[in-house]
Amino acid sequence: xxxxxxxxxxxxxxxxxxxxxxxxxxxxxxxxxxxxxxxxxxxxxxxxxxxxxxxxxxxxxxxxxxxxxxxxxxxxxxxxxxxxxxxxxxxxxxxxxxxxxxxxxxxxxxxxxxxxxxxxxxxxxxxxxxxxxxxxxxxxxxxxxxxxxxxxxxxxxxxxxxxxxxxxxxxxxxxxxxxxxxxxxxxxxxxxxxxxxxxxxxxxxxxxxxxxxxxxxxxxxxxxxxxxxxxxxxxxxxxxxxxxxxxxxxxxxxxxxxxxxxxxxxxxxxxxxxxxxxxxxxxxxxxxxxxxxxxxxxxxxxxxxxxxxxxxxxxxxxxxxxxxxxxxxxxxxxxxxxxxxxxxxxxxxxxxxxxx
Amino acid sequence: xxxxxxxxxxxxxxxxxxxxxxxxxxxxxxxxxxxxxxxxxxxxxxxxxxxxxxxxxxxxxxxxxxxxxxxxxxxxxxxxxxxxxxxxxxxxxxxxxxxxxxxxxxxxxxxxxxxxxxxxxxxxxxxxxxxxxxxxxxxxxxxxxxxxxxxxxxxxxxxxxxxxxxxxxxxxxxxxxxxxxxxxxxxxxxxxxxxxxxxxxxxxxxxxxxxxxxxxxxxxxxxxxxxxxxxxxxxxxxxxxxxxxxxxxxxxxxxxxxxxxxxxxxxxxxxxxxxxxxxxxxxxxxxxxxxxxxxxxxxxxxxxxxxxxxxxxxxxxxxxxxxxxxxxxxxxxxxxxxxxxxxxxxxxxxxxxxxx
DNA sequence: TTGTACGCGTTATCAT
DNA sequence: ATGATAACGCGTACAA
Numbered sequence: 001x002x003x004x005x006x007x008x009x010x011x012x013x014x015x016x017x018x019x020x021x022x023x024x025x026x027x028x029x030x031x032x033x034x035x036x037x038x039x040x041x042x043x044x045x046x047x048x049x050x051x052x053x054x055x056x057x058x059x060x061x062x063x064x065x066x067x068x069x070x071x072x073x074x075x076x077x078x079x080x081x082x083x084x085x086x087x088x089x090x091x092x093x094x095x096x097x098x099x100x101x102x103x104x105x106x107x108x109x110x111x112x113x114x115x116x117x118x119x120x121x122x123x124x125x126x127x128x129x130x131x132x133x134x135x136x137x138x139x140x141x142x143x144x145x146x147x148x149x150x151x152x153x154x155x156x157x158x159x160x161x162x163x164x165x166x167x168x169x170x171x172x173x174x175x176x177x178x179x180x181x182x183x184x185x186x187x188x189x190x191x192x193x194x195x196x197x198x199x200x201x202x203x204x205x206x207x208x209x210x211x212x213x214x215x216x217x218x219x220x221x222x223x224x225x226x227x228x229x230x231x232x233x234x235x236x237x238x239x240x241x242x243x244x245x246x247x248x249x250x251x252x253x254x255x256x257x258x259x260x261x262x263x264x265x266x267x268x269x270x271x272x273x274x275x276x277x278x279x280x281x282x283x284x285x286x287x288x289x290x291x292x293x294x295x296x297x298x299x300x301x302x303x304x305x306x307x308x309x310x311x312x313x314x315x316x317x318x319x320x321x322x323x324x325x326x327x328x329x330x331x332x333x334x335x336x337x338x339x340x341x342x343x344x345x346x347x348x349x350x351x352x353x354x355x356x
Numbered sequence: 357x358x359x360x361x362x363x364x365x366x367x368x369x370x371x372x373x374x375x376x377x378x379x380x381x382x383x384x385x386x387x388x389x390x391x392x393x394x395x396x397x398x399x400x401x402x403x404x405x406x407x408x409x410x411x412x413x414x415x416x417x418x419x420x421x422x423x424x425x426x427x428x429x430x431x432x433x434x435x436x437x438x439x440x441x442x443x444x445x446x447x448x449x450x451x452x453x454x455x456x457x458x459x460x461x462x463x464x465x466x467x468x469x470x471x472x473x474x475x476x477x478x479x480x481x482x483x484x485x486x487x488x489x490x491x492x493x494x495x496x497x498x499x500x501x502x503x504x505x506x507x508x509x510x511x512x513x514x515x516x517x518x519x520x521x522x523x524x525x526x527x528x529x530x531x532x533x534x535x536x537x538x539x540x541x542x543x544x545x546x547x548x549x550x551x552x553x554x555x556x557x558x559x560x561x562x563x564x565x566x567x568x569x570x571x572x573x574x575x576x577x578x579x580x581x582x583x584x585x586x587x588x589x590x591x592x593x594x595x596x597x598x599x600x601x602x603x604x605x606x607x608x609x610x611x612x613x614x615x616x617x618x619x620x621x622x623x624x625x626x627x628x629x630x631x632x633x634x635x636x637x638x639x640x641x642x643x644x645x646x647x648x649x650x651x652x653x654x655x656x657x658x659x660x661x662x663x664x665x666x667x668x669x670x671x672x673x674x675x676x677x678x679x680x681x682x683x684x685x686x687x688x689x690x691x692x693x694x695x696x697x698x699x700x701x702x703x704x705x706x707x708x709x710x711x712x
Numbered sequence: 713t714t715g716t717a718c719g720c721g722t723t724a725t726c727a728t
Numbered sequence: 729a730t731g732a733t734a735a736c737g738c739g740t741a742c743a744a
Contacts, residue, residue: 432723
């Protein structure tokens with residue numbers, strides 16, 4: 001008769017050895033054996049709010065710790081259809097201009113147990129193929145780069161929840177978090193006009209940018225209402241160099257400096273400001289007022305103290321996370337646009353009139 | 357007798373209807389039916405370099421397009437044990453100080469078909485739990501935040517390839533990409549000393565930062581070699597405000613300004629510079645030389661034109677991607693440290709002597 | 713509360 | 729070149 005039977009409950013070491021031999025990963029099944037329970041019991045222990053007795057929970061957790069077990073998100077994603085991963089589709093420039101935004105978004109989503117997957121695109125170019133976005137089973141997407149109509153349509157066709165961030169789209173109802181560009185532009189014009197500025201110019205993003213168009217519209221409309229001449233507009237790429245080039249172009253075309261230059265973001269405003277002071281020898285705000293848009297950290301540096309419009313980045317990030325989390329949770333309902341207002345930062349690069 | 361049999365090959369519309377009814381996703385199996393081939397044939401069509409006849413490939417791709425089929429990365433990850441996802445573990449500050457780095461890393465990895473998953477941590481705090489890092493089946497990690505010894509050890513225990521970025525670790529051989537802090541610091545000291553500076557101070561990161569320690573060491577050693585007094589060192593948080601505070605503290609403790617202040621990064625250098633000029637009325641570089649470390653975009657802005665040490669960000673990002681991709685491909689081999697040298701940017705905030 | 717059995721969607725192995 | 733079949737690791741009805 002045989003008398004040596006294998007041990008009924010293998011030790012932790014046995015299991016580890018087996019796993020090593022088979023070059024596998026530690027699975028919930030291994031933990032189950034180690035804890036002397038079924039695999040589904042292990043699964044339940046890692047699901048918040050499942051019904052497990054205190055005793056089994058303890059044994060499972062002990063075994064899991066000893067085996068260094070961690071649930072496999074890929075396998076989980078396969079049947080829950082949730083990956084806890086969210087795409088951030090944005091141009092490289094976004095990181096450069098509002099690193100704070102990236103940090104805030106990351107924080108807000110991690111608070112909700114979700115992580116950001118980066119889909120950066122060079123400059124402001126529209127992303128080429130989104131196929132990678134579809135492959136990874138992302139729960140949703142933050143779209144901060146201008147996508148084409150068909151690309152946006154594909155989000156809906158694939159039922160992937162998404163929120164546009166500081167991006168607007170015509171002829172389409174989509175979820176979006178944005179900052180009121182028209183209103184901000186109007187406010188700035190009013191304040192500048194009240195202080196006596198008459199000849200305006202603008203340095204803003206490419207003509208294709210919807211946000212830039214809105215700012216242009218806000219400025220033009222408000223100037224018209226005040227009976228002032230329309231602004232001279234030049235386009236740039238949203239960076240420091242564009243601000244410098246923009247100012248040179250404006251001065252060249254006018255033959256002199258305007259009273260005020262409204263820039264589409266802080267980076268361009270600072271480029272404009274530096275060029276005015278250090279290259280053209282223009283006193284700011286003595287001979288020329290310069291304003292920005294964003295409220296980036298550098299705008300507050302002592303050398304600049306830029307007069308600008310601050311966007312409530314933290315609130316916008318939170319709104320984005322709230323919105324996307326909501327869409328993911330419930331399957332998408334109706335569309336919503338959450339519009340935030342920028343606040344005037346009264347720096348020292350523009351003479352401003354009294355608050356409207 | 358029955359005479360109505362269901363159609364042998366369902367149309368695309370039939371399949372779509374079925375999928376919709378069952379609320380499923382489009383699977384390779386659906387495509388197989390639509391194309392009249394087996395499921396494994398479909399799978400092969402989406403695997404580069406698999407052996408498929410031109411005819412079947414065409415039919416499969418056609419069917420896939422009509423059904424809007426996309427391979428499910430979660431399912432794939434389950435068998436291949438590759439997710440094409442890489443963790444970026446970094447403090448928020450990283451994004452603020454080198455947004456360019458983030459963009460470059462993202463670019464380099466996307467060139468290799470991999471995406472970055474963000475694990476940001478507030479400030480420079482060490483990440484608390486890395487459990488989420490283990491759960492998602494990441495292929496590797498870029499570690500740019502100081503982790504504890506046990507945390508690093510866990511990477512090895514879990515056989516997760518990782519590369520330290522601008523981070524060093526004592527008593528441990530790890531893969532790392534970094535910039536030679538000691539050498540850079542020595543170079544800067546030599547150049548400043550050659551120009552006649554005698555009394556040095558430093559504003560650098562927290563005492564716990566290994567990189568800051570190396571810079572301190574480099575500065576102290578070189579000064580000693582030159583027979584000059586050791587520097588007065590104050591600590592900051594790697595941000596603009598720290599530079600401002602650091603300068604005030606130095607002046608308070610010395611009773612006057614030193615000849616030169618070597619800062620641990622550009623943000624602190626600019627904070628120091630602004631405070632010197634605008635708050636303390638010190639002429640830079642007339643009465644005081646200020647140098648930075650990084651070569652961030654803002655350092656080149658006209659108002660600053662900072663004298664600094666530029667890190668080859670692009671090369672470092674590429675090296676990181678190369679290294680991690682290599683580790684992932686081959687299962688980790690021996691450890692390597694790729695050390696890059698910073699180059700002096702002769703700005704206008706310090707008087708420098710001739711090149712050593 | 714616990715265990716059994718099946719499905720999630722793919723890749724890999726092995727015949728053919 | 730192609731198709732059947734077995735993993736991959738987990739969640740979840742369902743039965744007990």
